[in-house]
Amino acid sequence: MKKPVIAIDGYSSTGKSSISKVIADQLGLIHLDTGALYRGVTWFALQNCKGENGSIDLNQLFSSLDQIQLEFKNDDGELILYLNQQDISKEIRTNEVSDNVSLVAKQKEVRDFLLQSQRSLAEKGGIIMDGRDIGTVVLPDADFKFFLTASIDERTKRRYHELLSLGIEANEQQVKENLIERDKIDSEREIAPLKKAEDAIVIDNTYLSKQETIEAILAYIQKI
Ligand code: C5P
Numbered sequence: 686m687k688k689p690v691i692a693i694d695g696y697s698s699t700g701k702s703s704i705s706k707v708i709a710d711q712l713g714l715i716h717l718d719t720g721a722l723y724r725g726v727t728w729f730a731l732q733n734c735k736g737e738n739g740s741i742d743l744n745q746l747f748s749s750l751d752q753i754q755l756e757f758k759n760d761d762g763e764l765i766l767y768l769n770q771q772d773i774s775k776e777i778r779t780n781e782v783s784d785n786v787s788l789v790a791k792q793k794e795v796r797d798f799l800l801q802s803q804r805s806l807a808e809k810g811g812i813i814m815d816g817r818d819i820g821t822v823v824l825p826d827a828d829f830k831f832f833l834t835a836s837i838d839e840r841t842k843r844r845y846h847e848l849l850s851l852g853i854e855a856n857e858q859q860v861k862e863n864l865i866e867r868d869k870i871d872s873e874r875e876i877a878p879l880k881k882a883e884d885a886i887v888i889d890n891t892y893l894s895k896q897e898t899i900e901a902i903l904a905y906i907q908k909i
Pocket of ligand 1: 697698720721723724786787788790791815816817818819867
């Protein structure tokens with residue numbers, strides 16, 4: 686039997702990636718955290734494409750996209766992201782990347798650059814991909830689509846503790862503002878905005894643990 690293709694979209698810090706990783710392990714699927722790819726491009730831009738005022742020079746980024754090679758490697762169950770052979774897994778979680786990623790991700794050039802590699806990974810089936818536009822744009826024919834949401838206060842708490850556990854300094858109010866700002870840019874952008882696919886199952890996990898969210902998704906998949 687062909688293994689399923691599963692799309693998990695939703696708001697920032699609803700646990701999409703960590704939940705997808707567990708489901709991938711349980712069902713023997715590949716997991717692709719597409720947010721990490723957008724973060725990787727943003728990290729590259731912050732290192733190599735800064736304009737005079739210190740912000741990202743988008744035109745310089747567009748003409749440098751062919752110098753970016755992003756690759757995931759599995760290290761003992763952990764997905765490690767490499768940019769041109771350099772491990773950038775920690776760097777992509779910094780506040781500087783979080784503050785700039787939505788601006789980079791709304792650019793057509795950047796989305797086109799990442800779209801093909803995401804699609805080709807799914808061709809053989811057996812994949813769970815998480816992001817913002819997976820069920821609507823990247824894999825509209827996915828076998829299962831889920832859309833995760835949770836209250837902003839709960840999501841703030843989760844991201845704040847995630848940053849602390851990564852050893853990254855964090856301020857709860859700033860984390861909350863970043864989530865609100867990113868969700869706004871992601872939802873309002875012209876190309877591939879963050880939105881629920883018509884045929885996606887919505888899961889509000891404000892009051893669900895990570896394990897309960899996983900069980901809800903698996904129950905749905907196993908019922909079909
Ligand atoms: O999932 P994560 O929070 O790491 O994603 C970081 C950012 O990458 C999002 O806020 C969004 O701007 C962008 N993104 C996107 N499309 C995806 C995944 C992420 O635009 N499929």
